[in-house]
Amino acid sequence: MLVDGKLFIGTSRNPDDSLNKPEYLELKFGNRHGLVTGATGTGKTVTLQILAESFSEAGVPVFCADIKGDLSGIAMKGEAKDFLLKRAETIGLSPYEFRASPVIFWDLYGEQGHRVRTTIAEMGPLLLSRLMDASEAQEGVLNIAFKIADQGGLPLLDLKDLQALLNYMGEHASELSSQFGLVSKASVGSLQRGLLILEQQGAENFFGEPALAISDIMRTTTDGRGMISVLAADKLMMNPRLYATFLLWLLSELFEELPEVGDPEKPRLVFFFDEAHLLFDDAPKVLVDRIEQVVRLIRSKGVGVYFVTQNPLDVPETVLAQLGNRVQHALRAYTPREQKAVKTAAETFRPNPAFDCETAITTLGTGEALVSTLEGKGIPSMVERTLVRPPASRLGPITPAERQQLIAVSPVSGVYDKDADRESAYEILTERARKAAEAEAARRAEEEKQERAGGRWTLPGFGDESEEGTKTAKNGTRRSSGYKRESVLEAAMKSAARSVATSVGRALVRGILGSLKR
Known part of the structure; x- marks a missing residue:
């Protein structure tokens, strides 16, 4: 729901449960990033759904991941249910209208949406090392591989291209080491095993062409609404490292491709990163630094990034400091770590003298949250205990038939659904190896021809110089004699x-x- 350039989140209430005031997220601060946290079952997914609906209505494209499949309902018109109508009446939402949002479904495996791919070259050695859980030495070899590919005109598009290049590097490790630094055969072998594991996990579906065009996740409809790109991630979550690496790659692509726009009146794209803790689990410092850089600078590209996770401690402090818009659902405080999380969450809000924030976090009901957004000159608002508004679209998943119907009429239907396999590193290296083998065979044949032309000749039973005879010793063992047939x-x-x-x-x-x- 859009009101005077503001997204309606819900209505705050006083400690005596009386209504206080409507809570908004100002559209012009939508690119200042945000955080949605809370324990399982407290309403995070619904909050994500209403924010995505609101941004879409304001003409802002949205990209989000559907972890459990229930976010897909955003593509269908909502249904009047008693608890939804009661919530709308309680917060003073009138009129409460149901409406479907324009959606494009995506899927790395091509089963529940359009195929989404990138190339090995676009992924780059840093993210690929993260995906393969490579050591420092292996990452160094991977960087050399990309350098060789650039200098040698070897396009790296899919897994077989990188496998072919690593095979080449293993065979020529000594020569390459003198030019690029140590190329260890052991590291090359480890990387090859890592690629095999990725292939078994289905990563070959992600690498290849046609690669995803950033413009296709930044579409708007003819009536001015932003398209919501929903990534089917229920199967993808079986490989959480691939999920996190893919979303980080997408953020990096947005950062590199989009021009600077400063602070626009509304974001050019809003990006929701669900299960955000997967991005930072066991991440090396260089990767965390990269994430911090992207989050800090992508704001000026007009992109807002919203992290969705259970615990605010899942996000490093350096990144947490960049998130201006906060929606905190209930947290439990049974263990020391949970108690620390509650304390951390409470300290990140601008205090409200009307209630104790730390106590409120543990007593919030489902669909209720502490909300603080940027206002005025970008100053965080005082935290308010808020009843979140109900969504206009359907709560829960859509049916497979409804999904297929929406995929068939999608604006990118037929664009990404067929593989393309142009000439790349695999084909080039295979052809070079074939030509080298033919040249070597021709050279040997020419040498034999020259030897025969020099006057040497043989008689049947005397043999040929190119073959070495063997003699049988008296004790019956066979040994090399060094005997050569002679003229x-x-x-x-x-x-x-x-x-x-x-x-x-x-x-x-x-x-x-x-x-x-x-």
């Missing part, structure tokens, strides 16, 4: 030499024996 002239000369040597030897023996007799 008739050479054999005759050797025989004469042996005869002369034998005659001389006999004469010497007779002379010595004769002298002894005297």
Whole structure:
């Protein structure tokens, strides 16, 4: 729901449960990023749904991941249910109208949406190392591989391209080490095993062409609403590292491709990162630094990033400091870590003297949240205990038939659904290896031809110089003799030499024996 350039989130209430005032997120601060946190079942997904609806209505494209499948209902008109109507009446939402949002479904596996891919080259060595859980030495070899690909004109599009390049590097490790630094065969072998694991996990579906065009997730409809791109992630979550790496790649692509726009009247795109803790789990410092850089600078590209997770401690402090719009659902405080999370969440809000924020976090009901957004000159508003408004679209998942119907009429239907396999590193290296093998065979044939042209000839049974004979020893074991088949002239000369040597030897023996007799 859009009111004078503001997105209606819900209505705050006083400690005595009386209504206080409507709570909004100002559209011009939508690119200042945000955080939606709360325990399972407290209403995070519904909050994500109403924010996506509101941004779409304001003409802002949205990208979000559907972890459990229930966010897909945003594509269908909502249904009048008693608890929804009661909430709308309680917060003073009138009129409460149901409406479907324009949606494009995406899926890395091409099963529940249009295929979404990128190339190995676009992924880059840093994110690929993260995806493969590569060591520092292996990451160094991977950087060398990308350098060789750039210098050698070897397009890296899919997994088989990188596999072919690594095979080449393993075979020429010594020569490459002298030029690029140490290329360890052990590291190359580890990377090849890592690629095999990725292939078994289905990552080959993600790498290839046609690659996703950023413009296709930044579409608007003819009536001015922003398209909501929903990534089917229920199967993708079986490989959480691939999920997190894909979304980080998408953020990086947005950061690199979009021009600077400063602070626009409304965002150019809003990006929701659900299960955000997966992005930071076991991430090396260089990767966390990269995420912080992207989050800090992508705001000036007109992109708002909203992290959705259970615990505010899931997000590093350096990133947390960049998130100006906050929606905090209930947290539990049974363990020391949970108690620390509640304390951290309470301290990030601008205090409200009307209630204790730390206590309120543990007593919030479902669909209720603490809300603080940027206002005025970008200053955080005082935190308010808020009843979140009900969505206009359907709560819960759509049916497979409804999904297929929406995919068929999608504006990108037929664009990404077929694989393209143009000439790349695999084909180029395979062709080079074939030509090298043919050249070597031709060279050997020419050498043999020249030897025969030089006057050497053989008789049947004497063999050929190119073959080594074997002799069988008296004890029955077989050993290499070093014997080579020789020409008739050479054999005759050797025989004469042996005869002369034998005659001389006999004469010497007779002379010595004769002298002894005297």
